[in-house]
Structures are given as C-alpha cells and as structure tokens.
Amino acid sequence: MERSIENIWKEGFLKSDALVAPTINNLYTKKSIHIIDKFKRMFKINLIAIVAFSFIFLIASFFVGIPITGILFFMTLTVLVIINKSLLKGLEKIDKGLSSYQYLKSFNQWIEKQVAINKSFASFMYPIIFLSMVIGFWFKDAEGIPLGKRLISEVIKGFPDIYLIYGIPLIAIIAVVLIASLLAIFGGKIYQWDLNLVYGRVFKKLKELMADIEELKN
Amino acid sequence: MSNDFYKTSIIPYSGIIIKLCRAYTNSQEDFEDYFQEVCLQIWRSKENFREESEWSTWVYRISLNVCLTLLKKKKKNRQHFVSDSITTEETEDNYAFSDESLNLLYDAIRKLSEIDRAIIMLYLEEKSYQEIADIMGTNSNNIGVRVKRIKTKLKKILDGKIN
Numbered sequence: 450m451e452r453s454i455e456n457i458w459k460e461g462f463l464k465s466d467a468l469v470a471p472t473i474n475n476l477y478t479k480k481s482i483h484i485i486d487k488f489k490r491m492f493k494i495n496l497i498a499i500v501a502f503s504f505i506f507l508i509a510s511f512f513v514g515i516p517i518t519g520i521l522f523f524m525t526l527t528v529l530v531i532i533n534k535s536l537l538k539g540l541e542k543i544d545k546g547l548s549s550y551q552y553l554k555s556f557n558q559w560i561e562k563q564v565a566i567n568k569s570f571a572s573f574m575y576p577i578i579f580l581s582m583v584i585g586f587w588f589k590d591a592e593g594i595p596l597g598k599r600l601i602s603e604v605i606k607g608f609p610d611i612y613l614i615y616g617i618p619l620i621a622i623i624a625v626v627l628i629a630s631l632l633a634i635f636g637g638k639i640y641q642w643d644l645n646l647v648y649g650r651v652f653k654k655l656k657e658l659m660a661d662i663e664e665l666k667n
Numbered sequence: 668m669s670n671d672f673y674k675t676s677i678i679p680y681s682g683i684i685i686k687l688c689r690a691y692t693n694s695q696e697d698f699e700d701y702f703q704e705v706c707l708q709i710w711r712s713k714e715n716f717r718e719e720s721e722w723s724t725w726v727y728r729i730s731l732n733v734c735l736t737l738l739k740k741k742k743k744n745r746q747h748f749v750s751d752s753i754t755t756e757e758t759e760d761n762y763a764f765s766d767e768s769l770n771l772l773y774d775a776i777r778k779l780s781e782i783d784r785a786i787i788m789l790y791l792e793e794k795s796y797q798e799i800a801d802i803m804g805t806n807s808n809n810i811g812v813r814v815k816r817i818k819t820k821l822k823k824i825l826d827g828k829i830n
Contacts, residue, residue, distance in 0.1 A: 454772060454821055458791040461769025462682070470681040470702070661707070 481552050481658060482545060488556075488651045489540060495647060496533055499526055510585070518585025525577050532570060536563050550662045553655065560652075564644065571640035575632040583625055676713070677706050680726045683792060687727070690776050690784050691734040697741075705733045720801070727792075728802055731785050738781060775824040779817060786810065787817045 452460075462468060503526035510519020539562075543555045587597030597617075604611060604618055612619045632639075645652070677684070688701040709729050716725050764770055776784055782803070789799040796807040796814070803810070 457768045461766040
C-alpha cells in the first residue's frame with residue numbers, strides 16, 4: 450500500500466537513529482578557525498593593497514612633480530608592510546590543533562602584539578607622511594622656482610615684518626611642528642580607528658566567541 | 668552556552684531542529700554546522716523570547732531563519748568561488764537515515780524552494796495553518812493552498828524516484 454508523506458515522516462522518525470543530536474563539543478572549533486582565517490585573508494589583502502597603493506603613488510608622484518613625497522611615502526609604507534609581513538608569519542605559526550579557546554587566546558595575544566607594534570609605528574608613520582607631503586610640495590617646481598620659495602616670497606611681500614628662521618616664516622615652522630606633533634601623539638589612536646574600521650566586525654565576533662567559550666568553561 | 672540551557676531548552680526540541688537542518692543541508696558536516704549555529708543563536712536570542720508564543724515555535728522560527736541565512740551565505744560563497752562545479756542542491760546527500768522512505772522524502776523536500784521546504788516541514792510537524800502562517804508571516808488561506816500544491820509536487824518527485 451502506498452504510504453502518505455505524513456506517514457513516511459512519522460514512521461521514519463520513530464527509528465532511534467533519526468533524531469540523534471550531534472555533540473556540540475566542536476561548536477566553537479570551526480567558528481574560531483573560520484574567524485581567524487577570515488582575518489588572515491583580510492590582513493593579506495590589506496597588505497597587498499598597501500603595496501599596490503604605494504607603488505601607484507610613487508609613480509604618480511613623479512608625474513605630479515612631488516617625487517620626494519612619493520619616495521618617502523613608498524619607503525614608509527614598505528617598512529610598514531615588512532613589519533606586518535613578519536608579524537603575519539607569527540600568526541601562521543599558531544597551531545590549528547589547539548583547543549578553540551587556546552587557539553583564540555593565541556590569536557588574541559597575536560592581535561595585541563600586532564596592535565601595539567603598529568600603534569608605535571603609527572606615531573612615526575603619520576608625521577613622516579605629513580612631512581613628506583610638506584617637503585614634496587615645498588620642492589615642487591613652480592615655473593623654475595621651488596613652490597616653497599615662491600610661496601615665501603609672496604608671503605614676505607604681503608607681510609614684510611614676518612619673522613624668518615633660515616628663510617622660513619616662524620609661523621609656518623610652528624604650524625608644521627604642531628601638526629606633526631599632534632600626528633605623533635594621536636598616531637596610535639588614528640591607527641586604532643583605522644583598524645576598527647577595517648577589522649571591527651571580525652574583532653567583535655572574536656570577542657563574542659571568546660565570551661561564549663569562557664561562559665561554557667565556567 | 669551553559670550546559671543547563673542546552674539540556675533544558677534545546678535538547679527537548681532538538682528533534683525539530685534536526686529535522687529542519689536536515690532539510691537544508693546535504694552532508695553530515697553541513698548538518699552539524701547548521702545544527703550548532705541554530706543552538707548558538709537560540710541561546711543568544713533567549714532574552715528576546717517574550718512568551719507570546721510557544722518555546723517550540725520560537726525555536727522553529729530561529730532555526731528556520733538561521734538555516735535560510737546560512738543557505739544564502741553558502742550560495743553567495745559558491746557564486747564567488749565555484750563557477751563550474753555541481754551545486755549542492757544537485758548533489759545527492761552523502762548521509763542518510765536508516766529508513767529508506769524517509770531518505771527519499773528528504774531528497775524530495777530538498778528539491779523544493781527554500782520557503783516551500785519550511786512550509787512542508789511545519790505542516791509535517793503538525794503545526795496548524797494559522798501557526799505556519801504566523802511563523803511565515805502570511806495568512807492561513809495562503810498556507811492551505813500552498814501546502815496542497817507542495818504535497819502534489821512532493822508526490823510527483825517521489826513517484827518519479829520510486830518509478
């Protein structure tokens with residue numbers, strides 16, 4: 450006799466093997482590996498993007514007439530990439546065979562180290578980038594004269610009493626030093642903001658997962 | 668997730684979770700992933716349960732949403748990474764129950780659209796049309812018509828397989 454789908458359903462689930470719930474011991478293992486793999490992918494893409502951008506900027510800087518900016522920019526970003534590439538090697542060394550909690554903890558430690566190193570580097574990097582812009586535009590050719598000198602001669606015409614140090618208005622030196630100092634002071638914070646912008650969601654998931662596992666352990 | 672919560676609020680309802688997850692997956696590995704994600708989401712959203720419905724309905728709703736979300740994600744990933752391989756829907760499942768008829772029924776259910784799968788599962792779980800309508804966000808008349816249509820479709824698929 451032909452069975453109805455209702456009967457197939459009911460009778461099928463009467464057998465003992467049909468509704469065995471899987472153990473949830475592995476609940477976090479795959480999630481942990483997935484989150485960290487996602488971070489690794491994003492991190493690698495980010496490094497590639499930095500390398501590509503620094504190359505493009507270097508080439509463009511020659512066309513725009515600010516090669517000093519391009520070269521300094523390129524050198525700074527190269528150092529940044531080298532540092533992070535070596536940090537990435539440390540991340541690759543984390544053993545996936547560890548328990549999810551240990552794996553996440555190791556990853557978290559790596560993140561903390563990575564953030565601390567990059568924060569310190571950011572305190573130098575942002576002022577250097579700013580100064581490279583200033584220097585680049587200063588020496589940019591403006592009808593046979595460097596743009597900086599041309600600008601100063603215009604300023605002196607307008608303000609003949611302006612105080613100069615080595616031919617540069619004191620006010621301009623103060624402004625540049627002030628901005629560079631602010632960038633050095635807040636470089637770490639700017640980096641943190643940038644980091645959260647790119648990896649914020651991954652970090653949030655990581656925190657939630659660690660909290661879950663901690664709760665499960667307790 | 669605390670073990671207590673798992674034992675008292677998930678295990679008694681694991682049947683419906685298992686049945687639903689099976690309908691949206693084609694392998695044991697995927698099934699376990701879906702099941703675990705559903706458990707996690709039930710636990711995470713337990714604070715939002717207002718007791719306006721049965722806990723089982725709540726569990727069903729979350730399970731369904733999680734399965735549909737994971738399925739969507741999976742499809743999206745497949746579009747990104749796989750262009751020339753067979754889709755999961757086309758692949759025969761590599762895990763099975765000991766009841767052959769149930770396996771055939773599940774194969775047939777997996778051939779339905781995502782929404783039809785949800786409706787027929789709720790119907791087979793003996794939810795009333797009104798309850799199904801509440802869960803699916805439609806009206807019971809619609810559900811009645813749809814269930815009939817789905818049953819006919821399932822019968823055709825099953826007949827094709829059996830013959």
